[in-house]
Amino acid sequence: MMPWLALLGLIVAHAEDRVVVQAGQTPETLARSLGVPAEALRALNGLGPTDQPPVGAVLRVPGGGEVQAREGEVLALTGRGTLALGDGRSAALAVGQAVPLGAEVCTGPGSMATVRVRVASCSTERDDLLLHADTCLHLDAASSRPGERSTLVTVTRGSVSVQSADDVPGKVTVVTPSGVTVGDAGGYRVSIEAGATRTEAPTAPVSVIGAGRQVDLLAGQGTRVRTGEAPEAPVDLLSPGSPLAPAAGAVLRRPDFSWTPVPGALGYRVELAEDPEFGRLVVAELADDVRWSPELLFLDATFGEVWWRVTAVDRAGFFGEPSAPRPVRLPGTGGAP
């Protein structure tokens, strides 16, 4: 790196960082990839010189090097939720709120929120955590070092979708009561069920860990891990249906959404968002047929456009690959009363 780069105002901090041990990793290989001394990593986690932590163990990472602190921010909110800070304070969730490390974000029933975790300095590098309804997420650790971002969250209930942006891989680890999901490129969803955790990876591979065993999912696969058990064998997720109406770019006058049926689908989920990445999800509804015609629909008209997509869900409860997002324009203003 050229010397003048050191003066560029990048915030270099000794951030709290954590890492999950995956299959084949040792403290030494982890330390090497993290750029920290192996002895320090072992010492911080109380590991003797020959101790091998089990797969799925969460290790604290010594600070130092070029680790940048990161924090979260509430990017979008539909409905209501709460933000509880680590010091016991709590507040109603609001867009733009900072979500520091140690904070817990919860969405209420029928509500959704997106927490964006980004590098503290100016950066396009970010990971979006979309909390579906009635979900609680604890931001445990978030850091960035050259060439890699790392975020670790604990989800105690509900369902979270992870999206990563930028060219630099964003490793997001989701810990649940039943298992751990680790993904490097986002695009996956982790949902808590009774006594189990369901992971769907429609677009990118992830690793799922339970009871010290790791199962690697290919893109387009899902698995379920029951508490105290190894993850189940991967299952293939359903392919997406093709949206039929409304057409791309059409004006949304009648909110009648339809799509082609997907073989093996038990039902479908229709989503509307303000952005094609679906980071600002505003509507998520289940439909048991190949159409969705809401009785009531409520959308922010400021930006004149929303995106929609549909995802099939199979009989085992796995959501498949979403369809390509389609923009629809909101109607223009009509006559005044």
Added chain:
Amino acid sequence: MTSLGLALLAAASLEQAHAAEAGWVVTGGLGGAVNEPGEDGLAGQVSASAGWHPLRLGGPELDLALLLPSGAAIGGRFTGQLRLTSHSLHGTGGAVSLVAGVGVEVGAGHEPRGVARLGLALDAPSSRRVSGRAEGMLHPAGPRGGTFDLRLVARLPGPLTRPTRDPLVWSAEPLCAWVPALEVVPGALASPDPPAAEEAPLPAAERAGPPPGPPLPPGQGLLVVVAWPGDVVRLGDVERAAGGDGVVELTWPAGPVEVVVSGVAGEARRWAGVEAGYATWVRLLGPEALQVRFEQGSSALDAEAVERLRQVAASAAGQRLVVQGSTSPEGSLELNDRLARERADVVVEALVRAGVPRETVYVAAPLVGAAGDPEALRSCRVTLVPADAVREVAP
């Protein structure tokens, strides 16, 4: 390392081209001040202002060596990749991501001169392209340094359908600076420079569709009532007939409002909440099913039923009618089946006499032997459905 400073200032604005179909033009400026040459190149310092948004400058190929100590020849080259990304800067067809390459050449000699070149490519789902150019000049401020500025003019292929809300990021590791968010100010700004040859308008097929309607007036929201075609929608004193797609759109003051829809078979009501700046759809189909009652064991229509069927016929344009006869459970299945079919036939004939094309009437399988209110079952149900929905309700 000797002291050396590079201050980057950046600004960007968005202008609408004078020709409507030309869409929007992004203009941006990048300025720098260079002074105090160093032995090993330039050191940079980034200035940031509150309220501005991130801009990152640099790239894997960045090689900044503009100035040498006083008296030495000034030569150098600055190349890099700029990535201009907005995740909510939406042209028609998708998010806009601009990828730009920048080259700044600094001439040899005591008086620095600079030329900046910029190429742009649009990375959007629709594969629409944006063309652009940048011009720059390095202004000498003595042998020990100078300033440079860089102006960017880019043309987006169509109108923006929404302003940006995300930070506009002009990026590549590892330098950082800041650029304000783009704001869309339709028609408020002057035309940019005449387009260069490479900025020829895109083919019509790649142009955007018509822009959305004007923004909602302050304190008002958009209420979209979804009804049957021909239904009458009332909100207070305002009355509108639903068009061919059954939709009535109104801007309406924020607050609760009772929506009343009158259709062929009666009236339906619902309260809706209108919020300023939001669009609210309310699906309120007037009672779409007309139930024609019969006396027990009879398939004869009374005068009132004939009149109501006439009303249905008058409102059925563009729709299909589904007719289903039914009977109460008393009696044998065979008898009831025949009676239910007779009731349906009688209704169909009345509709046809009232002007409904026979081919638009669909007779559903009779409903016989069903549990429920016997009085209600001694009837024939006439249901209006959109023309393309008949396949779904057919027996």
